[in-house]
């Protein structure tokens with residue numbers, strides 16, 4: 001039996017990955033925050049999964065729940081850790097409170113490092129275990145900075161850095177680390193963002209952000225099905241020589257041109273023009 005640990009399996013990418021991996025015969029250890037999600041997932045997947053309940057920002061409960069699975073994984077270790085749980089806290093950087101900005105970093109960055117470190121011995125820093133894999137669910141926002149989505153972009157850029165640093169530090173153990181960098185994917189994260197920008201209507205950004213919900217809806221419509229990400233996860237786990245990065249975008253070459261090669265000032269102008277037309281605003 002191979003064990004895979006995934007954070008945030010209640011909905012979206014995490015839930016679909018859980019389902020796909022269980023179908024392939026893996027035992028998935030997944031985390032959720034609500035009791036109702038624990039019972040729902042246990043009913044659906046039975047013995048093939050172990051569901052832990054903790055908030056990734058709650059250090060004590062995170063440690064307690066992870067220590068509780070020691071008897072399950074101490075013989076074989078973990079084949080893979082998928083750092084998936086994440087949130088988007090949209091809004092102009094000027095107006096996000098310290099608490100909001102810190103919470104974005106706590107969930108998307110600090111918790112990823114903490115959970116990774118707790119599980120590293122089972123992924124192979126303890127040499128009695130076979131080297132495993134780490135997959136970080138990053139974002140195109142880890143490669144490109146969109147206005148009004150700054151905290152999220154900063155957090156995903158940090159995930160990109162963390163992916164490279166861990167990969168270079170862990171290569172001596174044979175542990176591989178990859179980032180999946182999705183553009184829009186059809187998940188609950190979009191509905192969670194809707195309406196959250198209304199509170200900036202009395203700021204200088206109010207006019208630009210007045211159509212944010214419509215723009216979120218249009219991005220959501222063009223989003224990929226979540227199974228695209230599960231297929232990449234299955235590929236990374238199965239392939240001995242998987243890539244370090246997987247960009248998931250409808251126009252990958254155009255995206256790379258924009259994020260890597262065009263001069264900053266040209267991209268700034270393009271973004272300003274797009275925002276005036278109130279098109280293409282994307283919170284994730």
Ligand SMILES: NC(=O)c1ccc[n+]([C@@H]2O[C@H](COP(=O)([O-])OP(=O)(O)OC[C@H]3O[C@@H](n4cnc5c(N)ncnc54)[C@H](OP(=O)(O)O)[C@@H]3O)[C@@H](O)[C@H]2O)c1
Pocket residue numbers: 007008009010011012013014032033034054055056057084085086087088107137138139140181182183184185186187188189190192223284
């Ligand atoms: N959907 C996209 O377009 C897209 C694009 C690029 C990257 N991503 C990334 O993909 C990952 C998954 O997002 P998704 O699209 O699948 O969204 P989602 O459906 O909203 O799922 C997010 C998951 O993270 C969990 N979570 C959030 N805050 C948590 C916390 N404090 N403690 C523990 N769990 C927490 C949620 O649990 P609850 O149900 O309890 O809230 C849920 O299980 C995220 O890292 C996101 O940034 C998504």
